[in-house]
Amino acid sequence: MGSLQKTAVCLLFLSIFSRASNSTLATFVCSDVKTEYYKPAAISCIGSKNITNVIVKRCENCNKQNSCLETVINTWRGNNSSEKGRIRLVLQHNVSEVHIQEVKATDQGGYKWYLYSDAGVGDGCATLEITAPEIEPSLTWNGRKLACLSPTGHPQRQLHWFDDHGTNLTGSASLVSEEVEGGLTSLTSTLHETPILTASKYCCTVLYDVHTKRNKTKCLSTHKAVTDYPHFTSTPDPEIPKTMKEHVPIILVPIILVLCCFAAVLYYKCCQRAKPEGIFRPIKDPPSNFETT
Ligand SMILES: *[C@@H]1O[C@H](CO)[C@@H](O)[C@H](O)[C@H]1NC(C)=O
Ligand SMILES: *[C@@H]1O[C@H](CO)[C@@H](O)[C@H](O)[C@H]1NC(C)=O
Ligand SMILES: *[C@@H]1O[C@H](CO)[C@@H](O)[C@H](O)[C@H]1NC(C)=O
Ligand SMILES: *[C@@H]1O[C@H](CO)[C@@H](O)[C@H](O)[C@H]1NC(C)=O
Ligand SMILES: *[C@@H]1O[C@H](CO)[C@@H](O)[C@H](O)[C@H]1NC(C)=O
Ligand SMILES: *[C@@H]1O[C@H](CO)[C@@H](O)[C@H](O)[C@H]1NC(C)=O
Ligand SMILES: *[C@@H]1O[C@H](CO)[C@@H](O)[C@H](O)[C@H]1NC(C)=O
Numbered sequence: 001m002g003s004l005q006k007t008a009v010c011l012l013f014l015s016i017f018s019r020a021s022n023s024t025l026a027t028f029v030c031s032d033v034k035t036e037y038y039k040p041a042a043i044s045c046i047g048s049k050n051i052t053n054v055i056v057k058r059c060e061n062c063n064k065q066n067s068c069l070e071t072v073i074n075t076w077r078g079n080n081s082s083e084k085g086r087i088r089l090v091l092q093h094n095v096s097e098v099h100i101q102e103v104k105a106t107d108q109g110g111y112k113w114y115l116y117s118d119a120g121v122g123d124g125c126a127t128l129e130i131t132a133p134e135i136e137p138s139l140t141w142n143g144r145k146l147a148c149l150s151p152t153g154h155p156q157r158q159l160h161w162f163d164d165h166g167t168n169l170t171g172s173a174s175l176v177s178e179e180v181e182g183g184l185t186s187l188t189s190t191l192h193e194t195p196i197l198t199a200s201k202y203c204c205t206v207l208y209d210v211h212t213k214r215n216k217t218k219c220l221s222t223h224k225a226v227t228d229y230p231h232f233t234s235t236p237d238p239e240i241p242k243t244m245k246e247h248v249p250i251i252l253v254p255i256i257l258v259l260c261c262f263a264a265v266l267y268y269k270c271c272q273r274a275k276p277e278g279i280f281r282p283i284k285d286p287p288s289n290f291e292t293t
Helices: 004-021 222-228 240-274 276-280 286-292
Strands: 029-030 032-037 041-047 051-059 070-072 087-092 095-100 111-115 120-131 138-141 147-151 158-163 175-180 185-191 199-206 215-221
Touching: 029 111, 029 276, 032 276, 041 111, 051 087, 051 095, 070 240, 095 111, 138 215, 147 158, 147 199, 158 175, 158 185, 185 199, 199 276, 215 222
Parallel strands: 032 120
Antiparallel strands: 029 041, 041 095, 051 070, 051 111, 087 095, 111 120, 138 147, 147 185, 158 199, 175 185, 199 215
């Protein structure tokens, strides 16, 4: 009996396996796309059979397929477009395309496809790469802080600091990243090398691509920085308006106290005038007090 059950289970598994292998008879080829920021993009998968239904999910990248969580297209549920039509599916026979208008930097990543045909289901993944403007960084020294600004660009770029000996100073800098538009970011890195600039030159490098090491560098010579801001060591903190603001409540407190005292004295005098004898009576029994007067 036991062996019979086992063979039954085996047969079941075999039949499932053969059906699964037959279902992959439909093959699909997806191709990677590279597009400029804000331009339209079309990512496509071509099948060996007519495609009947499509599911497209967005992933961090195609090598991390457990990151494919956000569903962009699902024709089984009638979702042929998303983001108010900015992303939409164009399906024709064995060609399935996802058209994206005005690509954002955040559209970059993997697109995982599940394609259904009468011959079975297949899947594929296509990478969309977005190229963003690569602007030179700018360096500023205000007498107190050395800052490097990269006003706009791909969120994956990096800022690095070096001195004239090529020493990496990035570890003693702090980075602030803000979104500007369409997934592009502005980066500001501030180097904590104050109040004295010890190196003779400071360079800021924007690394656009970690793999190809594509970068742009801007340097500031300390000599020039100091001549531009001759009083850099003696420049006082421009924080006087802030301290003035902090003084306001301190000034208000005594004024309020004086007003309160004045009001108390007025009240006291007024009551005294109304019933002068009441002042020697205990304050505890005002009703009897009222009756006697
Ligand atoms: C699967 O394909 C094999 C040949 O590769 C065929 O013999 C078998 O009948 C097919 N099974 C189904 C369920 O279509
Ligand atoms: C897709 O279909 C067209 C015609 O419908 C055909 O010519 C082409 O070979 C098909 N592509 C693949 C990969 O099978
Ligand atoms: C898909 O469409 C259904 C209605 O047809 C809607 O309720 C749902 O929110 C849509 N899902 C997405 C991810 O757009
Ligand atoms: C979605 O696309 C499929 C296949 O192209 C089509 O049959 C269906 O009518 C479309 N649905 C909507 C709501 O546009
Ligand atoms: C694919 O679809 C087109 C039009 O819908 C049709 O003309 C063609 O015969 C279909 N091909 C197959 C293999 O079913
Ligand atoms: C510089 O140092 C930082 C960490 O302090 C590191 O992340 C970065 O990769 C280094 N840059 C180079 C070009 O070695
Ligand atoms: C910047 O690019 C140059 C080549 O143009 C390369 O030698 C250098 O290592 C790059 N810098 C960084 C920090 O990757």
